[in-house]
Amino acid sequence: MKSEKVKVNNGWKETSLGEVAVFNYGKGLPTENRKAGGVPVYGSSGITGFHSEALIDEPGYIIGRKGTVGSIHYSNKPFYPIDTVYYLTKQDIKCDFRFFYYLLQTLGLDKLNFDSAVPGLNRETAYSLRITIPATESEQKAIAAVLSSFDDKIELLRRQNKTLESIAQTIFKEWFVNFTVKGEKLKVNPKTGLPEGWRQKGLDEIADFLNGLAMQKYPPENEVDVLPVIKIRELKSGITGQTDKASKKIAPEYIVDNGDVLFSWSGSLDVVLWCYGKGALNQHLFKVTSKKYPKWFYYFWILEHLPFFRSIAQTKATTMGHIQRHHLSESLAAIPDSDFMTFADSKISPVFEHIISNNSQIQTLSKLRDTLLPKLMKGEIRVKDF
Template identity: 50%
Template sequence: MSEWQEVTLDSVAIINPTESLRKGQISKKIAMDALQPFTKKPASFSLEEFNGGMKFRNGDKIVARITPCLENGKTAYIDLLDENEVSFGSTEYIVLRERNGISDKQFLYYFSISPIFRDVAILSMTGCSGRQRVQTDVVEKHLFDIPPLPEQKAITAMLSSIDDKIDLLHRQNQTLEAMAGVLFRQRFVEDVQEAWDAKPLNSIANFLNGLACQKIPPKNALDRLPVLKIRELSSGISDSSDWATSDIKSQYIVENGDVIFAWPASLMVKVWDGGKCVLNQHLFKVTSDEFPKWFYLGWCRYHLKEFIAISASHATTMGHIKRGDLDATMVVIPSDSEINAMSEKMVPLLDKQIANAKQIKLLEKLRDTLLPKLMSGEVRLDYD
C-alpha cells in the first residue's frame, strides 16, 4: 500500500472556489440553520435573491467557520442541486472542493468532520468571545497527512455506506410519522363520532415541566447526566451539553421513547432517542396512565401548528404557550374499543420509529468510532 503524504490543505482541496451568481438572481440558499451537527446532508434550502454570501455547487463541502457552529459540527456535503447549478449561503462558510486526480470529494467531507481537521480549525480561531472565526489562511497552509487517492476512495466507501444506511432510516421514519399522522387525522379529526367525548388536551396526559438544571449541578463525575434543553432536543446531546446531578426525582429523568414537548420559542414535539438525560425547564415530558402514547402524541402533533400561532401572538421576547392554552385545546376521546382497534395500527408504526432511531444511534456511534481511526491511518483499508 502506498504511503501517506504530508501536504498542505490547499494542495489537495480548492478553498472557497470562485463561482458566479448575479445580484438579485433567485437561487437556492442553504442557511446555517439548515446544517445539523455532524449530519452529511443539509436539512433544507430556500429560494431567495442572491445579495451576497459564499457560493458552491454539488460535491462541495460547506464548513461553518464561526463559533459555536464549527464546534457544534455544522458541516455538510452538497448534493441537492441540479447539474451545474450554483447555490449560496452564509458568509461564515468555508467551501472545500476536491482537486481532480488528487482528492476524492466525499473523502474531503469526512476529513472536514474529523478531529484531524477540526482541532486545527478550532485552534486557529481568533476574535472576541462568542464571535470567533477560523483563520482560513492558517488552516489552508497547515500540513496534514493525506492517503493516496485509491485509499481515500476506500475510506469514503466504508463511511458513506454507514451514512447511507442512516439516511435511509431517517427517511423511513419520516414516512412512518406521515403515515401515522394521516391515520390519526382520518379517524379522530375527519371521522369524528357524535358519541365521543371532548376534553382538554391536558386532561388526557400529564405535561411535566423540567427543572432549572443550572441549580442542580453534578456533585461528582459519576453521579451525573446530560441536560436535555431545546438545543439538544433539536440537535442531540453533544460535548457542549450541560450536566446535572442524577440524584433527582425519577419523573425528571428522560429515557428513549419519551414524548418531549418544547413549549417556548421554537415549538416542537419529539419522541426522544438521545439516551438518558435530565429534563430542563421549558420542556414538557408528556405521559399518561390512561391513554396509549400514540394517542396523546398524535394530539400534540395535530395541534402543533395552532400552538405555534399562539406562541407567535404573545407579545414577549420569547414566544411561548401557557398551561391555559393546553386547557383551551380540545381533543376527542373515542371508546376504549376504538382506541384498542387503532392501537393495532398505530403501535407498530411508533415502535418501528423507535427501533429505527435506536439503529441510527448505533450506526452513528460506529461511524464516529471509525472516522478518526481511518483519518489518522490507525486503521488501514485494503484497496485495488
C-alpha cells in the same frame, strides 16, 4: 496556534489542511431579500430558509465561520451559503470528496474560536492544522466507502421513519379529526359534534407535561457521572460536541430516554420522538407521558395543535415566543370509546414501535460509525488491501 506533531503511517502523508482545501466565504443574504424558492440557504446552524436562486450550483460542504463555529453541513444540491459560513465544492478539495467530509469531522474545528466578542473560525488558523491522509486516492475512497455505508443505512432508516410517521399521522387525522374510517363518516352527535360515545379533553388531561430543570444548577461533579443536557437545539441536532453536560444526580423523571416524547414550548416550538440516548431534560422543554393513553395518541394530538401553538408564540413580540399551560387545557382532543381506541391502537402502535425500533438502530449504527471514524482517519485501522 502551534500544531501538534502527527504520526505518519506507512502509505500516508503529512500535510496541512490549507494544502488540501480552500475555504470560500459565503455571501450575505438578508431575510428580506430572499425570494420564494426551493434553494436551501445555509448559515452556521444549518438551513436557515430558502431562496429562488443558488449561489453555488453544485453539491458542497458548509462550515460554520461565525455563530456555530466549526459546524459541518453537506448540501447534495445547489445551495446558498451566507456570510456566516465557509463553503467548499469538489474543485476546492485536493483529495477524495467524500473522504474530506469525514476528515472534517476529526479536526475539532468547533474548538478553533479565538474571537472573544463574536465566535469566529479564522481561515488561516484552520489552514495551519497539520493532518495525515492516505497518499493514494484509492485508499481515501475505501475509507469513505466504509463510513458512507453506515451513513447510507442511517439515511435509509430516517427516510423510512418519515414515511411511517406520515402514514400513521394520515390515519390519525382521518379517524380522530375527520371522523372517517375506511372512507365512511362516523355517525356524529349533532349536539357534541363528536361520534356517539366520544368525548373531549384538554391535552393536559390526556397526558402529563413535565417541564425541565435549569440544568446549570446541576453541574457535573466529575467527567464520568454526567448526562448530556437536552435543550431546544438538541431536538434537531442531537447530542454534539457543543452539548452541555449535567450531573446524573437529578430526579429520575427528568432523565430522557429513547422513544420519549419531547415538546419545546418556548422559542422554536416542536414535538419529537427523542432518539439520541439518555439525557437531562432542560427547562423550556416538556417530557410528555401518559399512564392512560398510548404514546402515538398524545404525540399526534400535540402535532395537530402545533400550528396553533406556534401562532401564539409568534405574537410574543417582546419576549421569546412561548405558550402557557392554559393553552394545553384549551387545546382539545377527541377521545373515542374504549372499543375504538383498542382498534386504533392495534393499527397505529405497531407503526410507532417500528419507528422507535428504527431510531434505536440509527443510534447503534451512529455509535459504531463514530467509534470507527477516528481510528480509520488516523490509520489505526486500515481498510483491507491497504
